[in-house]
Amino acid sequence: MKVGISLVVIVLLTAIALVGAGVGLNFVFGVIIPYAAIAIFLIGVVYRVLKWAKAPVPFRIPTTSGQQKSLDWIKNDNLESPHNTLGVIGRMLLEVLFFRSLFRNTKTELKDNSKLVYGSSKWLWAGGMAFHWSFLIIFLRHFKYFVQPTPKWVMLLQDVDSFFQIGLPIVYITDFLILAALTFLFLRRVMDSRLRYMSLLNDYFPLLLIIGIATTGVLMRYFIKVDIISIKELGTGLLSFHPILPEGVNPLFYLHFFYVCTLIAYFPFSKLMHMGGVFLSPTRNLANNNRAKRHINPWNPEVKVHTYQEYEEEFHDVMKAAGLPLDKE
Amino acid sequence: MAEDKYKQEDLLKIEYCPPRKDWMDSKIDFEAKKGNWCYSAVPAAMEYLDLNTEMGKWQPHDKDWPLPDNWKEIIFEGLHDRLKKFRTLQIFMDICVRCGACADKCHFFIGSGDPKNMPVVRAELLRSVYRKEYTTAGKLLGKMVGARELTVDVLKEWFYYFFQCTECRRCSVFCPYGIDTAEITIIVRELLDLVGMNIDWITTPASNCFRTGNHLGIQPHGVLDSLEFAQEELEDITGLKIDLPVNRKGAEILFIAPSADYFANPHYFTLLGYLALFHEIGLDYTWSTFASEGGNFGLFHSHDMIKRLNAKMYMEADRLGVKWILGGECGHMWRVIHQYMHTMNGERQNGLEEPVSPITGTKFENAKATKMVHIAEFTADLIKNNKIKLDPSRNDHIIPTYHDSCNPARAMGLIEEPRYIINAVSNNFHEMPENTIREQTFCCGSGAGLGTDENMEMRLRGGLPRANAVKYVNEKHGVNQLLCMCAIDKATLPPLLEYWVPGVEVAGIHELVGNALIMEGAKERTVDLREEPMLGFDEESEKVSAATGEDTENV
Structure with missing residues (x-):
């Protein structure tokens, strides 16, 4: 049902883009929508992050996943239970770049109806890594469509990405990785009963949208040739705020571009904000040095406490009888 | 005793594949689920701590819960207040991607197979209400985007599942964003307490x-x-x-x-x-x-x-x-x-x-x-x-x-x-x-x-x-x-x-x-702190070792 609706939305988006490009609304799809999407993205992301950042972190609650720093002769695991900023940076880098926590993943099974076993389960980690890294590299490679001349680092990135190339056309490893990873992530979501149970439209839609982006990209790159020179004119024009609308660009490009714009505009309202949120997660980005350094809660409330004096007053007689020392005789 | 009441083979019939149906409209049958929830807080304990005693005496299996008239208002006020006070709450409400890594990490899910004991879904119980109240998509599209109205049934579900979390944080070790269900559980329990809903085993102690x-x-x-x-x-x-x-x-x-x-x-x-x-x-x-x-x-x-x-x-x-x-x-x-x-x-x-x-x-x-x-x-x-x-x-x-x-x-x-x-x-x-x-x-x-x-x-x-x-x-x-x-x-x-x-x-x-501590001036130890005989230290073996000339002190 939720997959179905997501698909319908994607089909609608596709129709809008193709019809729009077909009737010559190039200015709308080539200029207005991209600028609007970027504006929504920037304002939305900044608003979201500021909103998060404005909320205080009253308590220092890192989830420790390794040995604390205590006695000198016990080795502290500064990456899993960091005691200083360096350790926190290391922990965050491992988390953000290599998905450390996901790498720990296990699969629980009940064997013979009596034995629980926890097998290693790295598929989600591998799929996630393949997807995110491919996405990043493809995103960076696309700078060649926005900057003239193509920056050297982009060329270098292309060379590395096409390392296994034999013959023409140039085939990028990431193109295939991302499609494979997306297929895996999608199949996992629809076929695994637990994933299906927890999944929402909010999960299927961005996944299908990104599949749409990757597919149209791959189509243009390897199967349906488009006029790259014109597209680069459009891209550089957009980035330099002097938009040019080249003639005769394949509608497939506009479809690809419209999907991307949709993703960009959708980003701040969606779970995709995990990209920013992961940096702000207090169970990961705080040092485990609670007892060595006081953490201040800006709204630390006054609460009613029970004092020793009240306690002694209530139990004075029994304390006296038991021979316990008293503050007031 | 537990052995008489629950058969191991029954408890071990655990199904880890949840049903195909949507989770949002369920009602908890507290009567049928006896053994899986705790008794409510007694008013005397609540009163001593100056807590809301409006609910008086009630039990979860009662058909109608004597909620205060403005319970919804209280909950939303409380939620609003906590969103402003806790960055954790905001982040944890906003960034979960439902990757499912936490699903089989919770001991309650592993032991019960109840899909709402998957930490992600436990959190969704609150997230769904949050989305309806705070997000445009949630207001407009409702259940499709995981948003739902806060109803008495939802509140009962909160009571059931947030008192089925032991705040152990195992899920947060595996979560790629460190989402900590304990934090969510603490906050939902605070919300429930605001309307006077708590359990005896917590409030009395x-x-x-x-x-x-x-x-x-x-x-x-x-x-x-x-x-x-x-x-x-x-x-x-x-x-x-x-x-x-x-x-x-x-x-x-x-x-x-x-x-x-x-x-x-x-x-x-x-x-x-x-x-x-x-x-x-x-x-x-x-x-x-x-x-x-x-x-x-x-x-x-x-x-x-x-x-x-x-x-x-x-x-x-x-x-x-x-x-x-x-x-x-x-x-x-x-x-x-x-x-x-x-x-x-x-x-x-x-x-x-x-x-x-x-x-x-x-x-x-x-x-x-x-x-x-x-x-x-x-x-x-x-x-x-x-x-x-x-x-x-x-x-x-x-x-x-x-x-x-x-x-x-x-x-x-x-x-x-x-x-x-x-x-x-x-x-x-x-x-x-x-x-x-x-x-x-x-x-x-x-x-x-x-x-x-x-x-x-x-x-x-x-x-x-x-x-x-x-x-x-x-x-x-x-x-x-x-x-x-x-x-x-x-x-x-x-x-x-x-x-x-x-x-x-x-x-x-x-x-x-x-047991192991050698105390100066102590008598010969033959029993441990439970007064159970220690292996090789009982009187029998002392006699044997004395006969063979071994050092029984074993220091």
Whole structure:
């Protein structure tokens, strides 16, 4: 049902883009929508992050996943239970770049109806890594469509990405990785009963949208040739705020571009904000040095406490009888 | 007993594949689910703590819950307030991608197969309401985007599932964004409490603790009696009359243990261990009848309650004029001390000094601000510096494994200290499988205030992963004792193991320290602190070894 609706939305988006490009609304799809999407993205992301950042972190609650720093002769695991900023940076880098926590993943099974076993389960980690890294590299490679001349680092990135190339056309490893990873992530979501149970439209839609982006990209790159020179004119024009609308660009490009714009505009309202949120997660980005350094809660409330004096007053007689020392005789 | 009521084969029929239907419209049938929830809070306890008593006497299986008329308003006001106060709440509401990594990490899901015990779905119970209230898409598209109205049924669902989370944080170890269900559970429990909804097993201990200083409501003379009883018992076993300083001003160290250590079994043997150790090293310390509880059920209630109950530690340290505080074996107590105490009650910390071991001179720099040291850190340091004599062979009748309690492992990183001690006092230590210990340790299934008898089915289910790992080492290595450093563990693991792994007992680490400790001037030891014969030390074997000329002291 939720997959179905997501698909319908994607089909609608596709129709809008193709019809729009077909009737010559190039200015709308080539200029207005991209600028609007970027504006929504920037304002939305900044608003979201500021909103998060404005909320205080009253308590220092890192989830420790390794040995604390205590006695000198016990080795502290500064990456899993960091005691200083360096350790926190290391922990965050491992988390953000290599998905450390996901790498720990296990699969629980009940064997013979009596034995629980926890097998290693790295598929989600591998799929996630393949997807995110491919996405990043493809995103960076696309700078060649926005900057003239193509920056050297982009060329270098292309060379590395096409390392296994034999013959023409140039085939990028990431193109295939991302499609494979997306297929895996999608199949996992629809076929695994637990994933299906927890999944929402909010999960299927961005996944299908990104599949749409990757597919149209791959189509243009390897199967349906488009006029790259014109597209680069459009891209550089957009980035330099002097938009040019080249003639005769394949509608497939506009479809690809419209999907991307949709993703960009959708980003701040969606779970995709995990990209920013992961940096702000207090169970990961705080040092485990609670007892060595006081953490201040800006709204630390006054609460009613029970004092020793009240306690002694209530139990004075029994304390006296038991021979316990008293503050007031 | 649990064995009669629940058959293992029934509990082990666990289905990890949830149904195809949507989860949003369910109703909890509390009558049918007896054994999986806890009784409601009694008004007297709520009243003593100045909490909302509008609901009066009610029970979850009542058809109509006597909610205050403006309950919805109260909840939303509370939620709004907390979103402004906790970055965690905002982030955890906004960034979950439902990747499912947490799904099979929760002991309650593993033991029950109830899909709403997958941490992600537990959080979605709140997230769905949040989306409806705070997001445009949620307002417009509703259920399709995971948003739903807050109704009485949703509230009942919250009550059911957020009192089916033990705040153990195992899921947060596996979450790629560190989403911490414990944080969400604490906050939802706060919201429920605002309308007057709570459970007895949390509010009664909390109110007892507020009044008498300990969860069981034992008055000062009762605390003293119990400690004196332990003093006599230790004299019977060792022949030594130890000092028992209570409420003594001017001591160097205030010692605070969970109150179960002096009132409950098998905690009590850990108490004997502490007493023997402190006597042997000549520690200048005192107990307190006012700060007679290290545990803090406030953690299972609300942030404010944590602070209210925790305040006595610094207040009492200040009154007695001690230099620093030493804390006993307890799990959630240490989450509070390590992650909340100083932030909450730092202003009450007067005159304490940076903790230094009076025996070894070691500075506990990791505790220099809070000024409270964990007894495992303290004892490990004693052993490392050869300040106590230990004979591990006195524990040869025990084949121990070690259960990392959730909070020391995942909120402190106190992982190696206990292992160092165990290896010094035992020759037979065996670890459980690696996915069930250290930061991946499994909860006892009864933490966070859920250790009540009426909740037994859920406890047996939630404790299954732990018990199963114990069973593995029991069968493989003949393990017969499960060591732990948590008062809730010591209370709830014995019935759990009796059900799943009969024959394995539960003990604290300092019980084994007490067994192995060679005390100056003590009589020949033939029994351990439980007064059970020690292997190779009983009178029979003494005769044999005396005949063969062996040194029976084995020092």
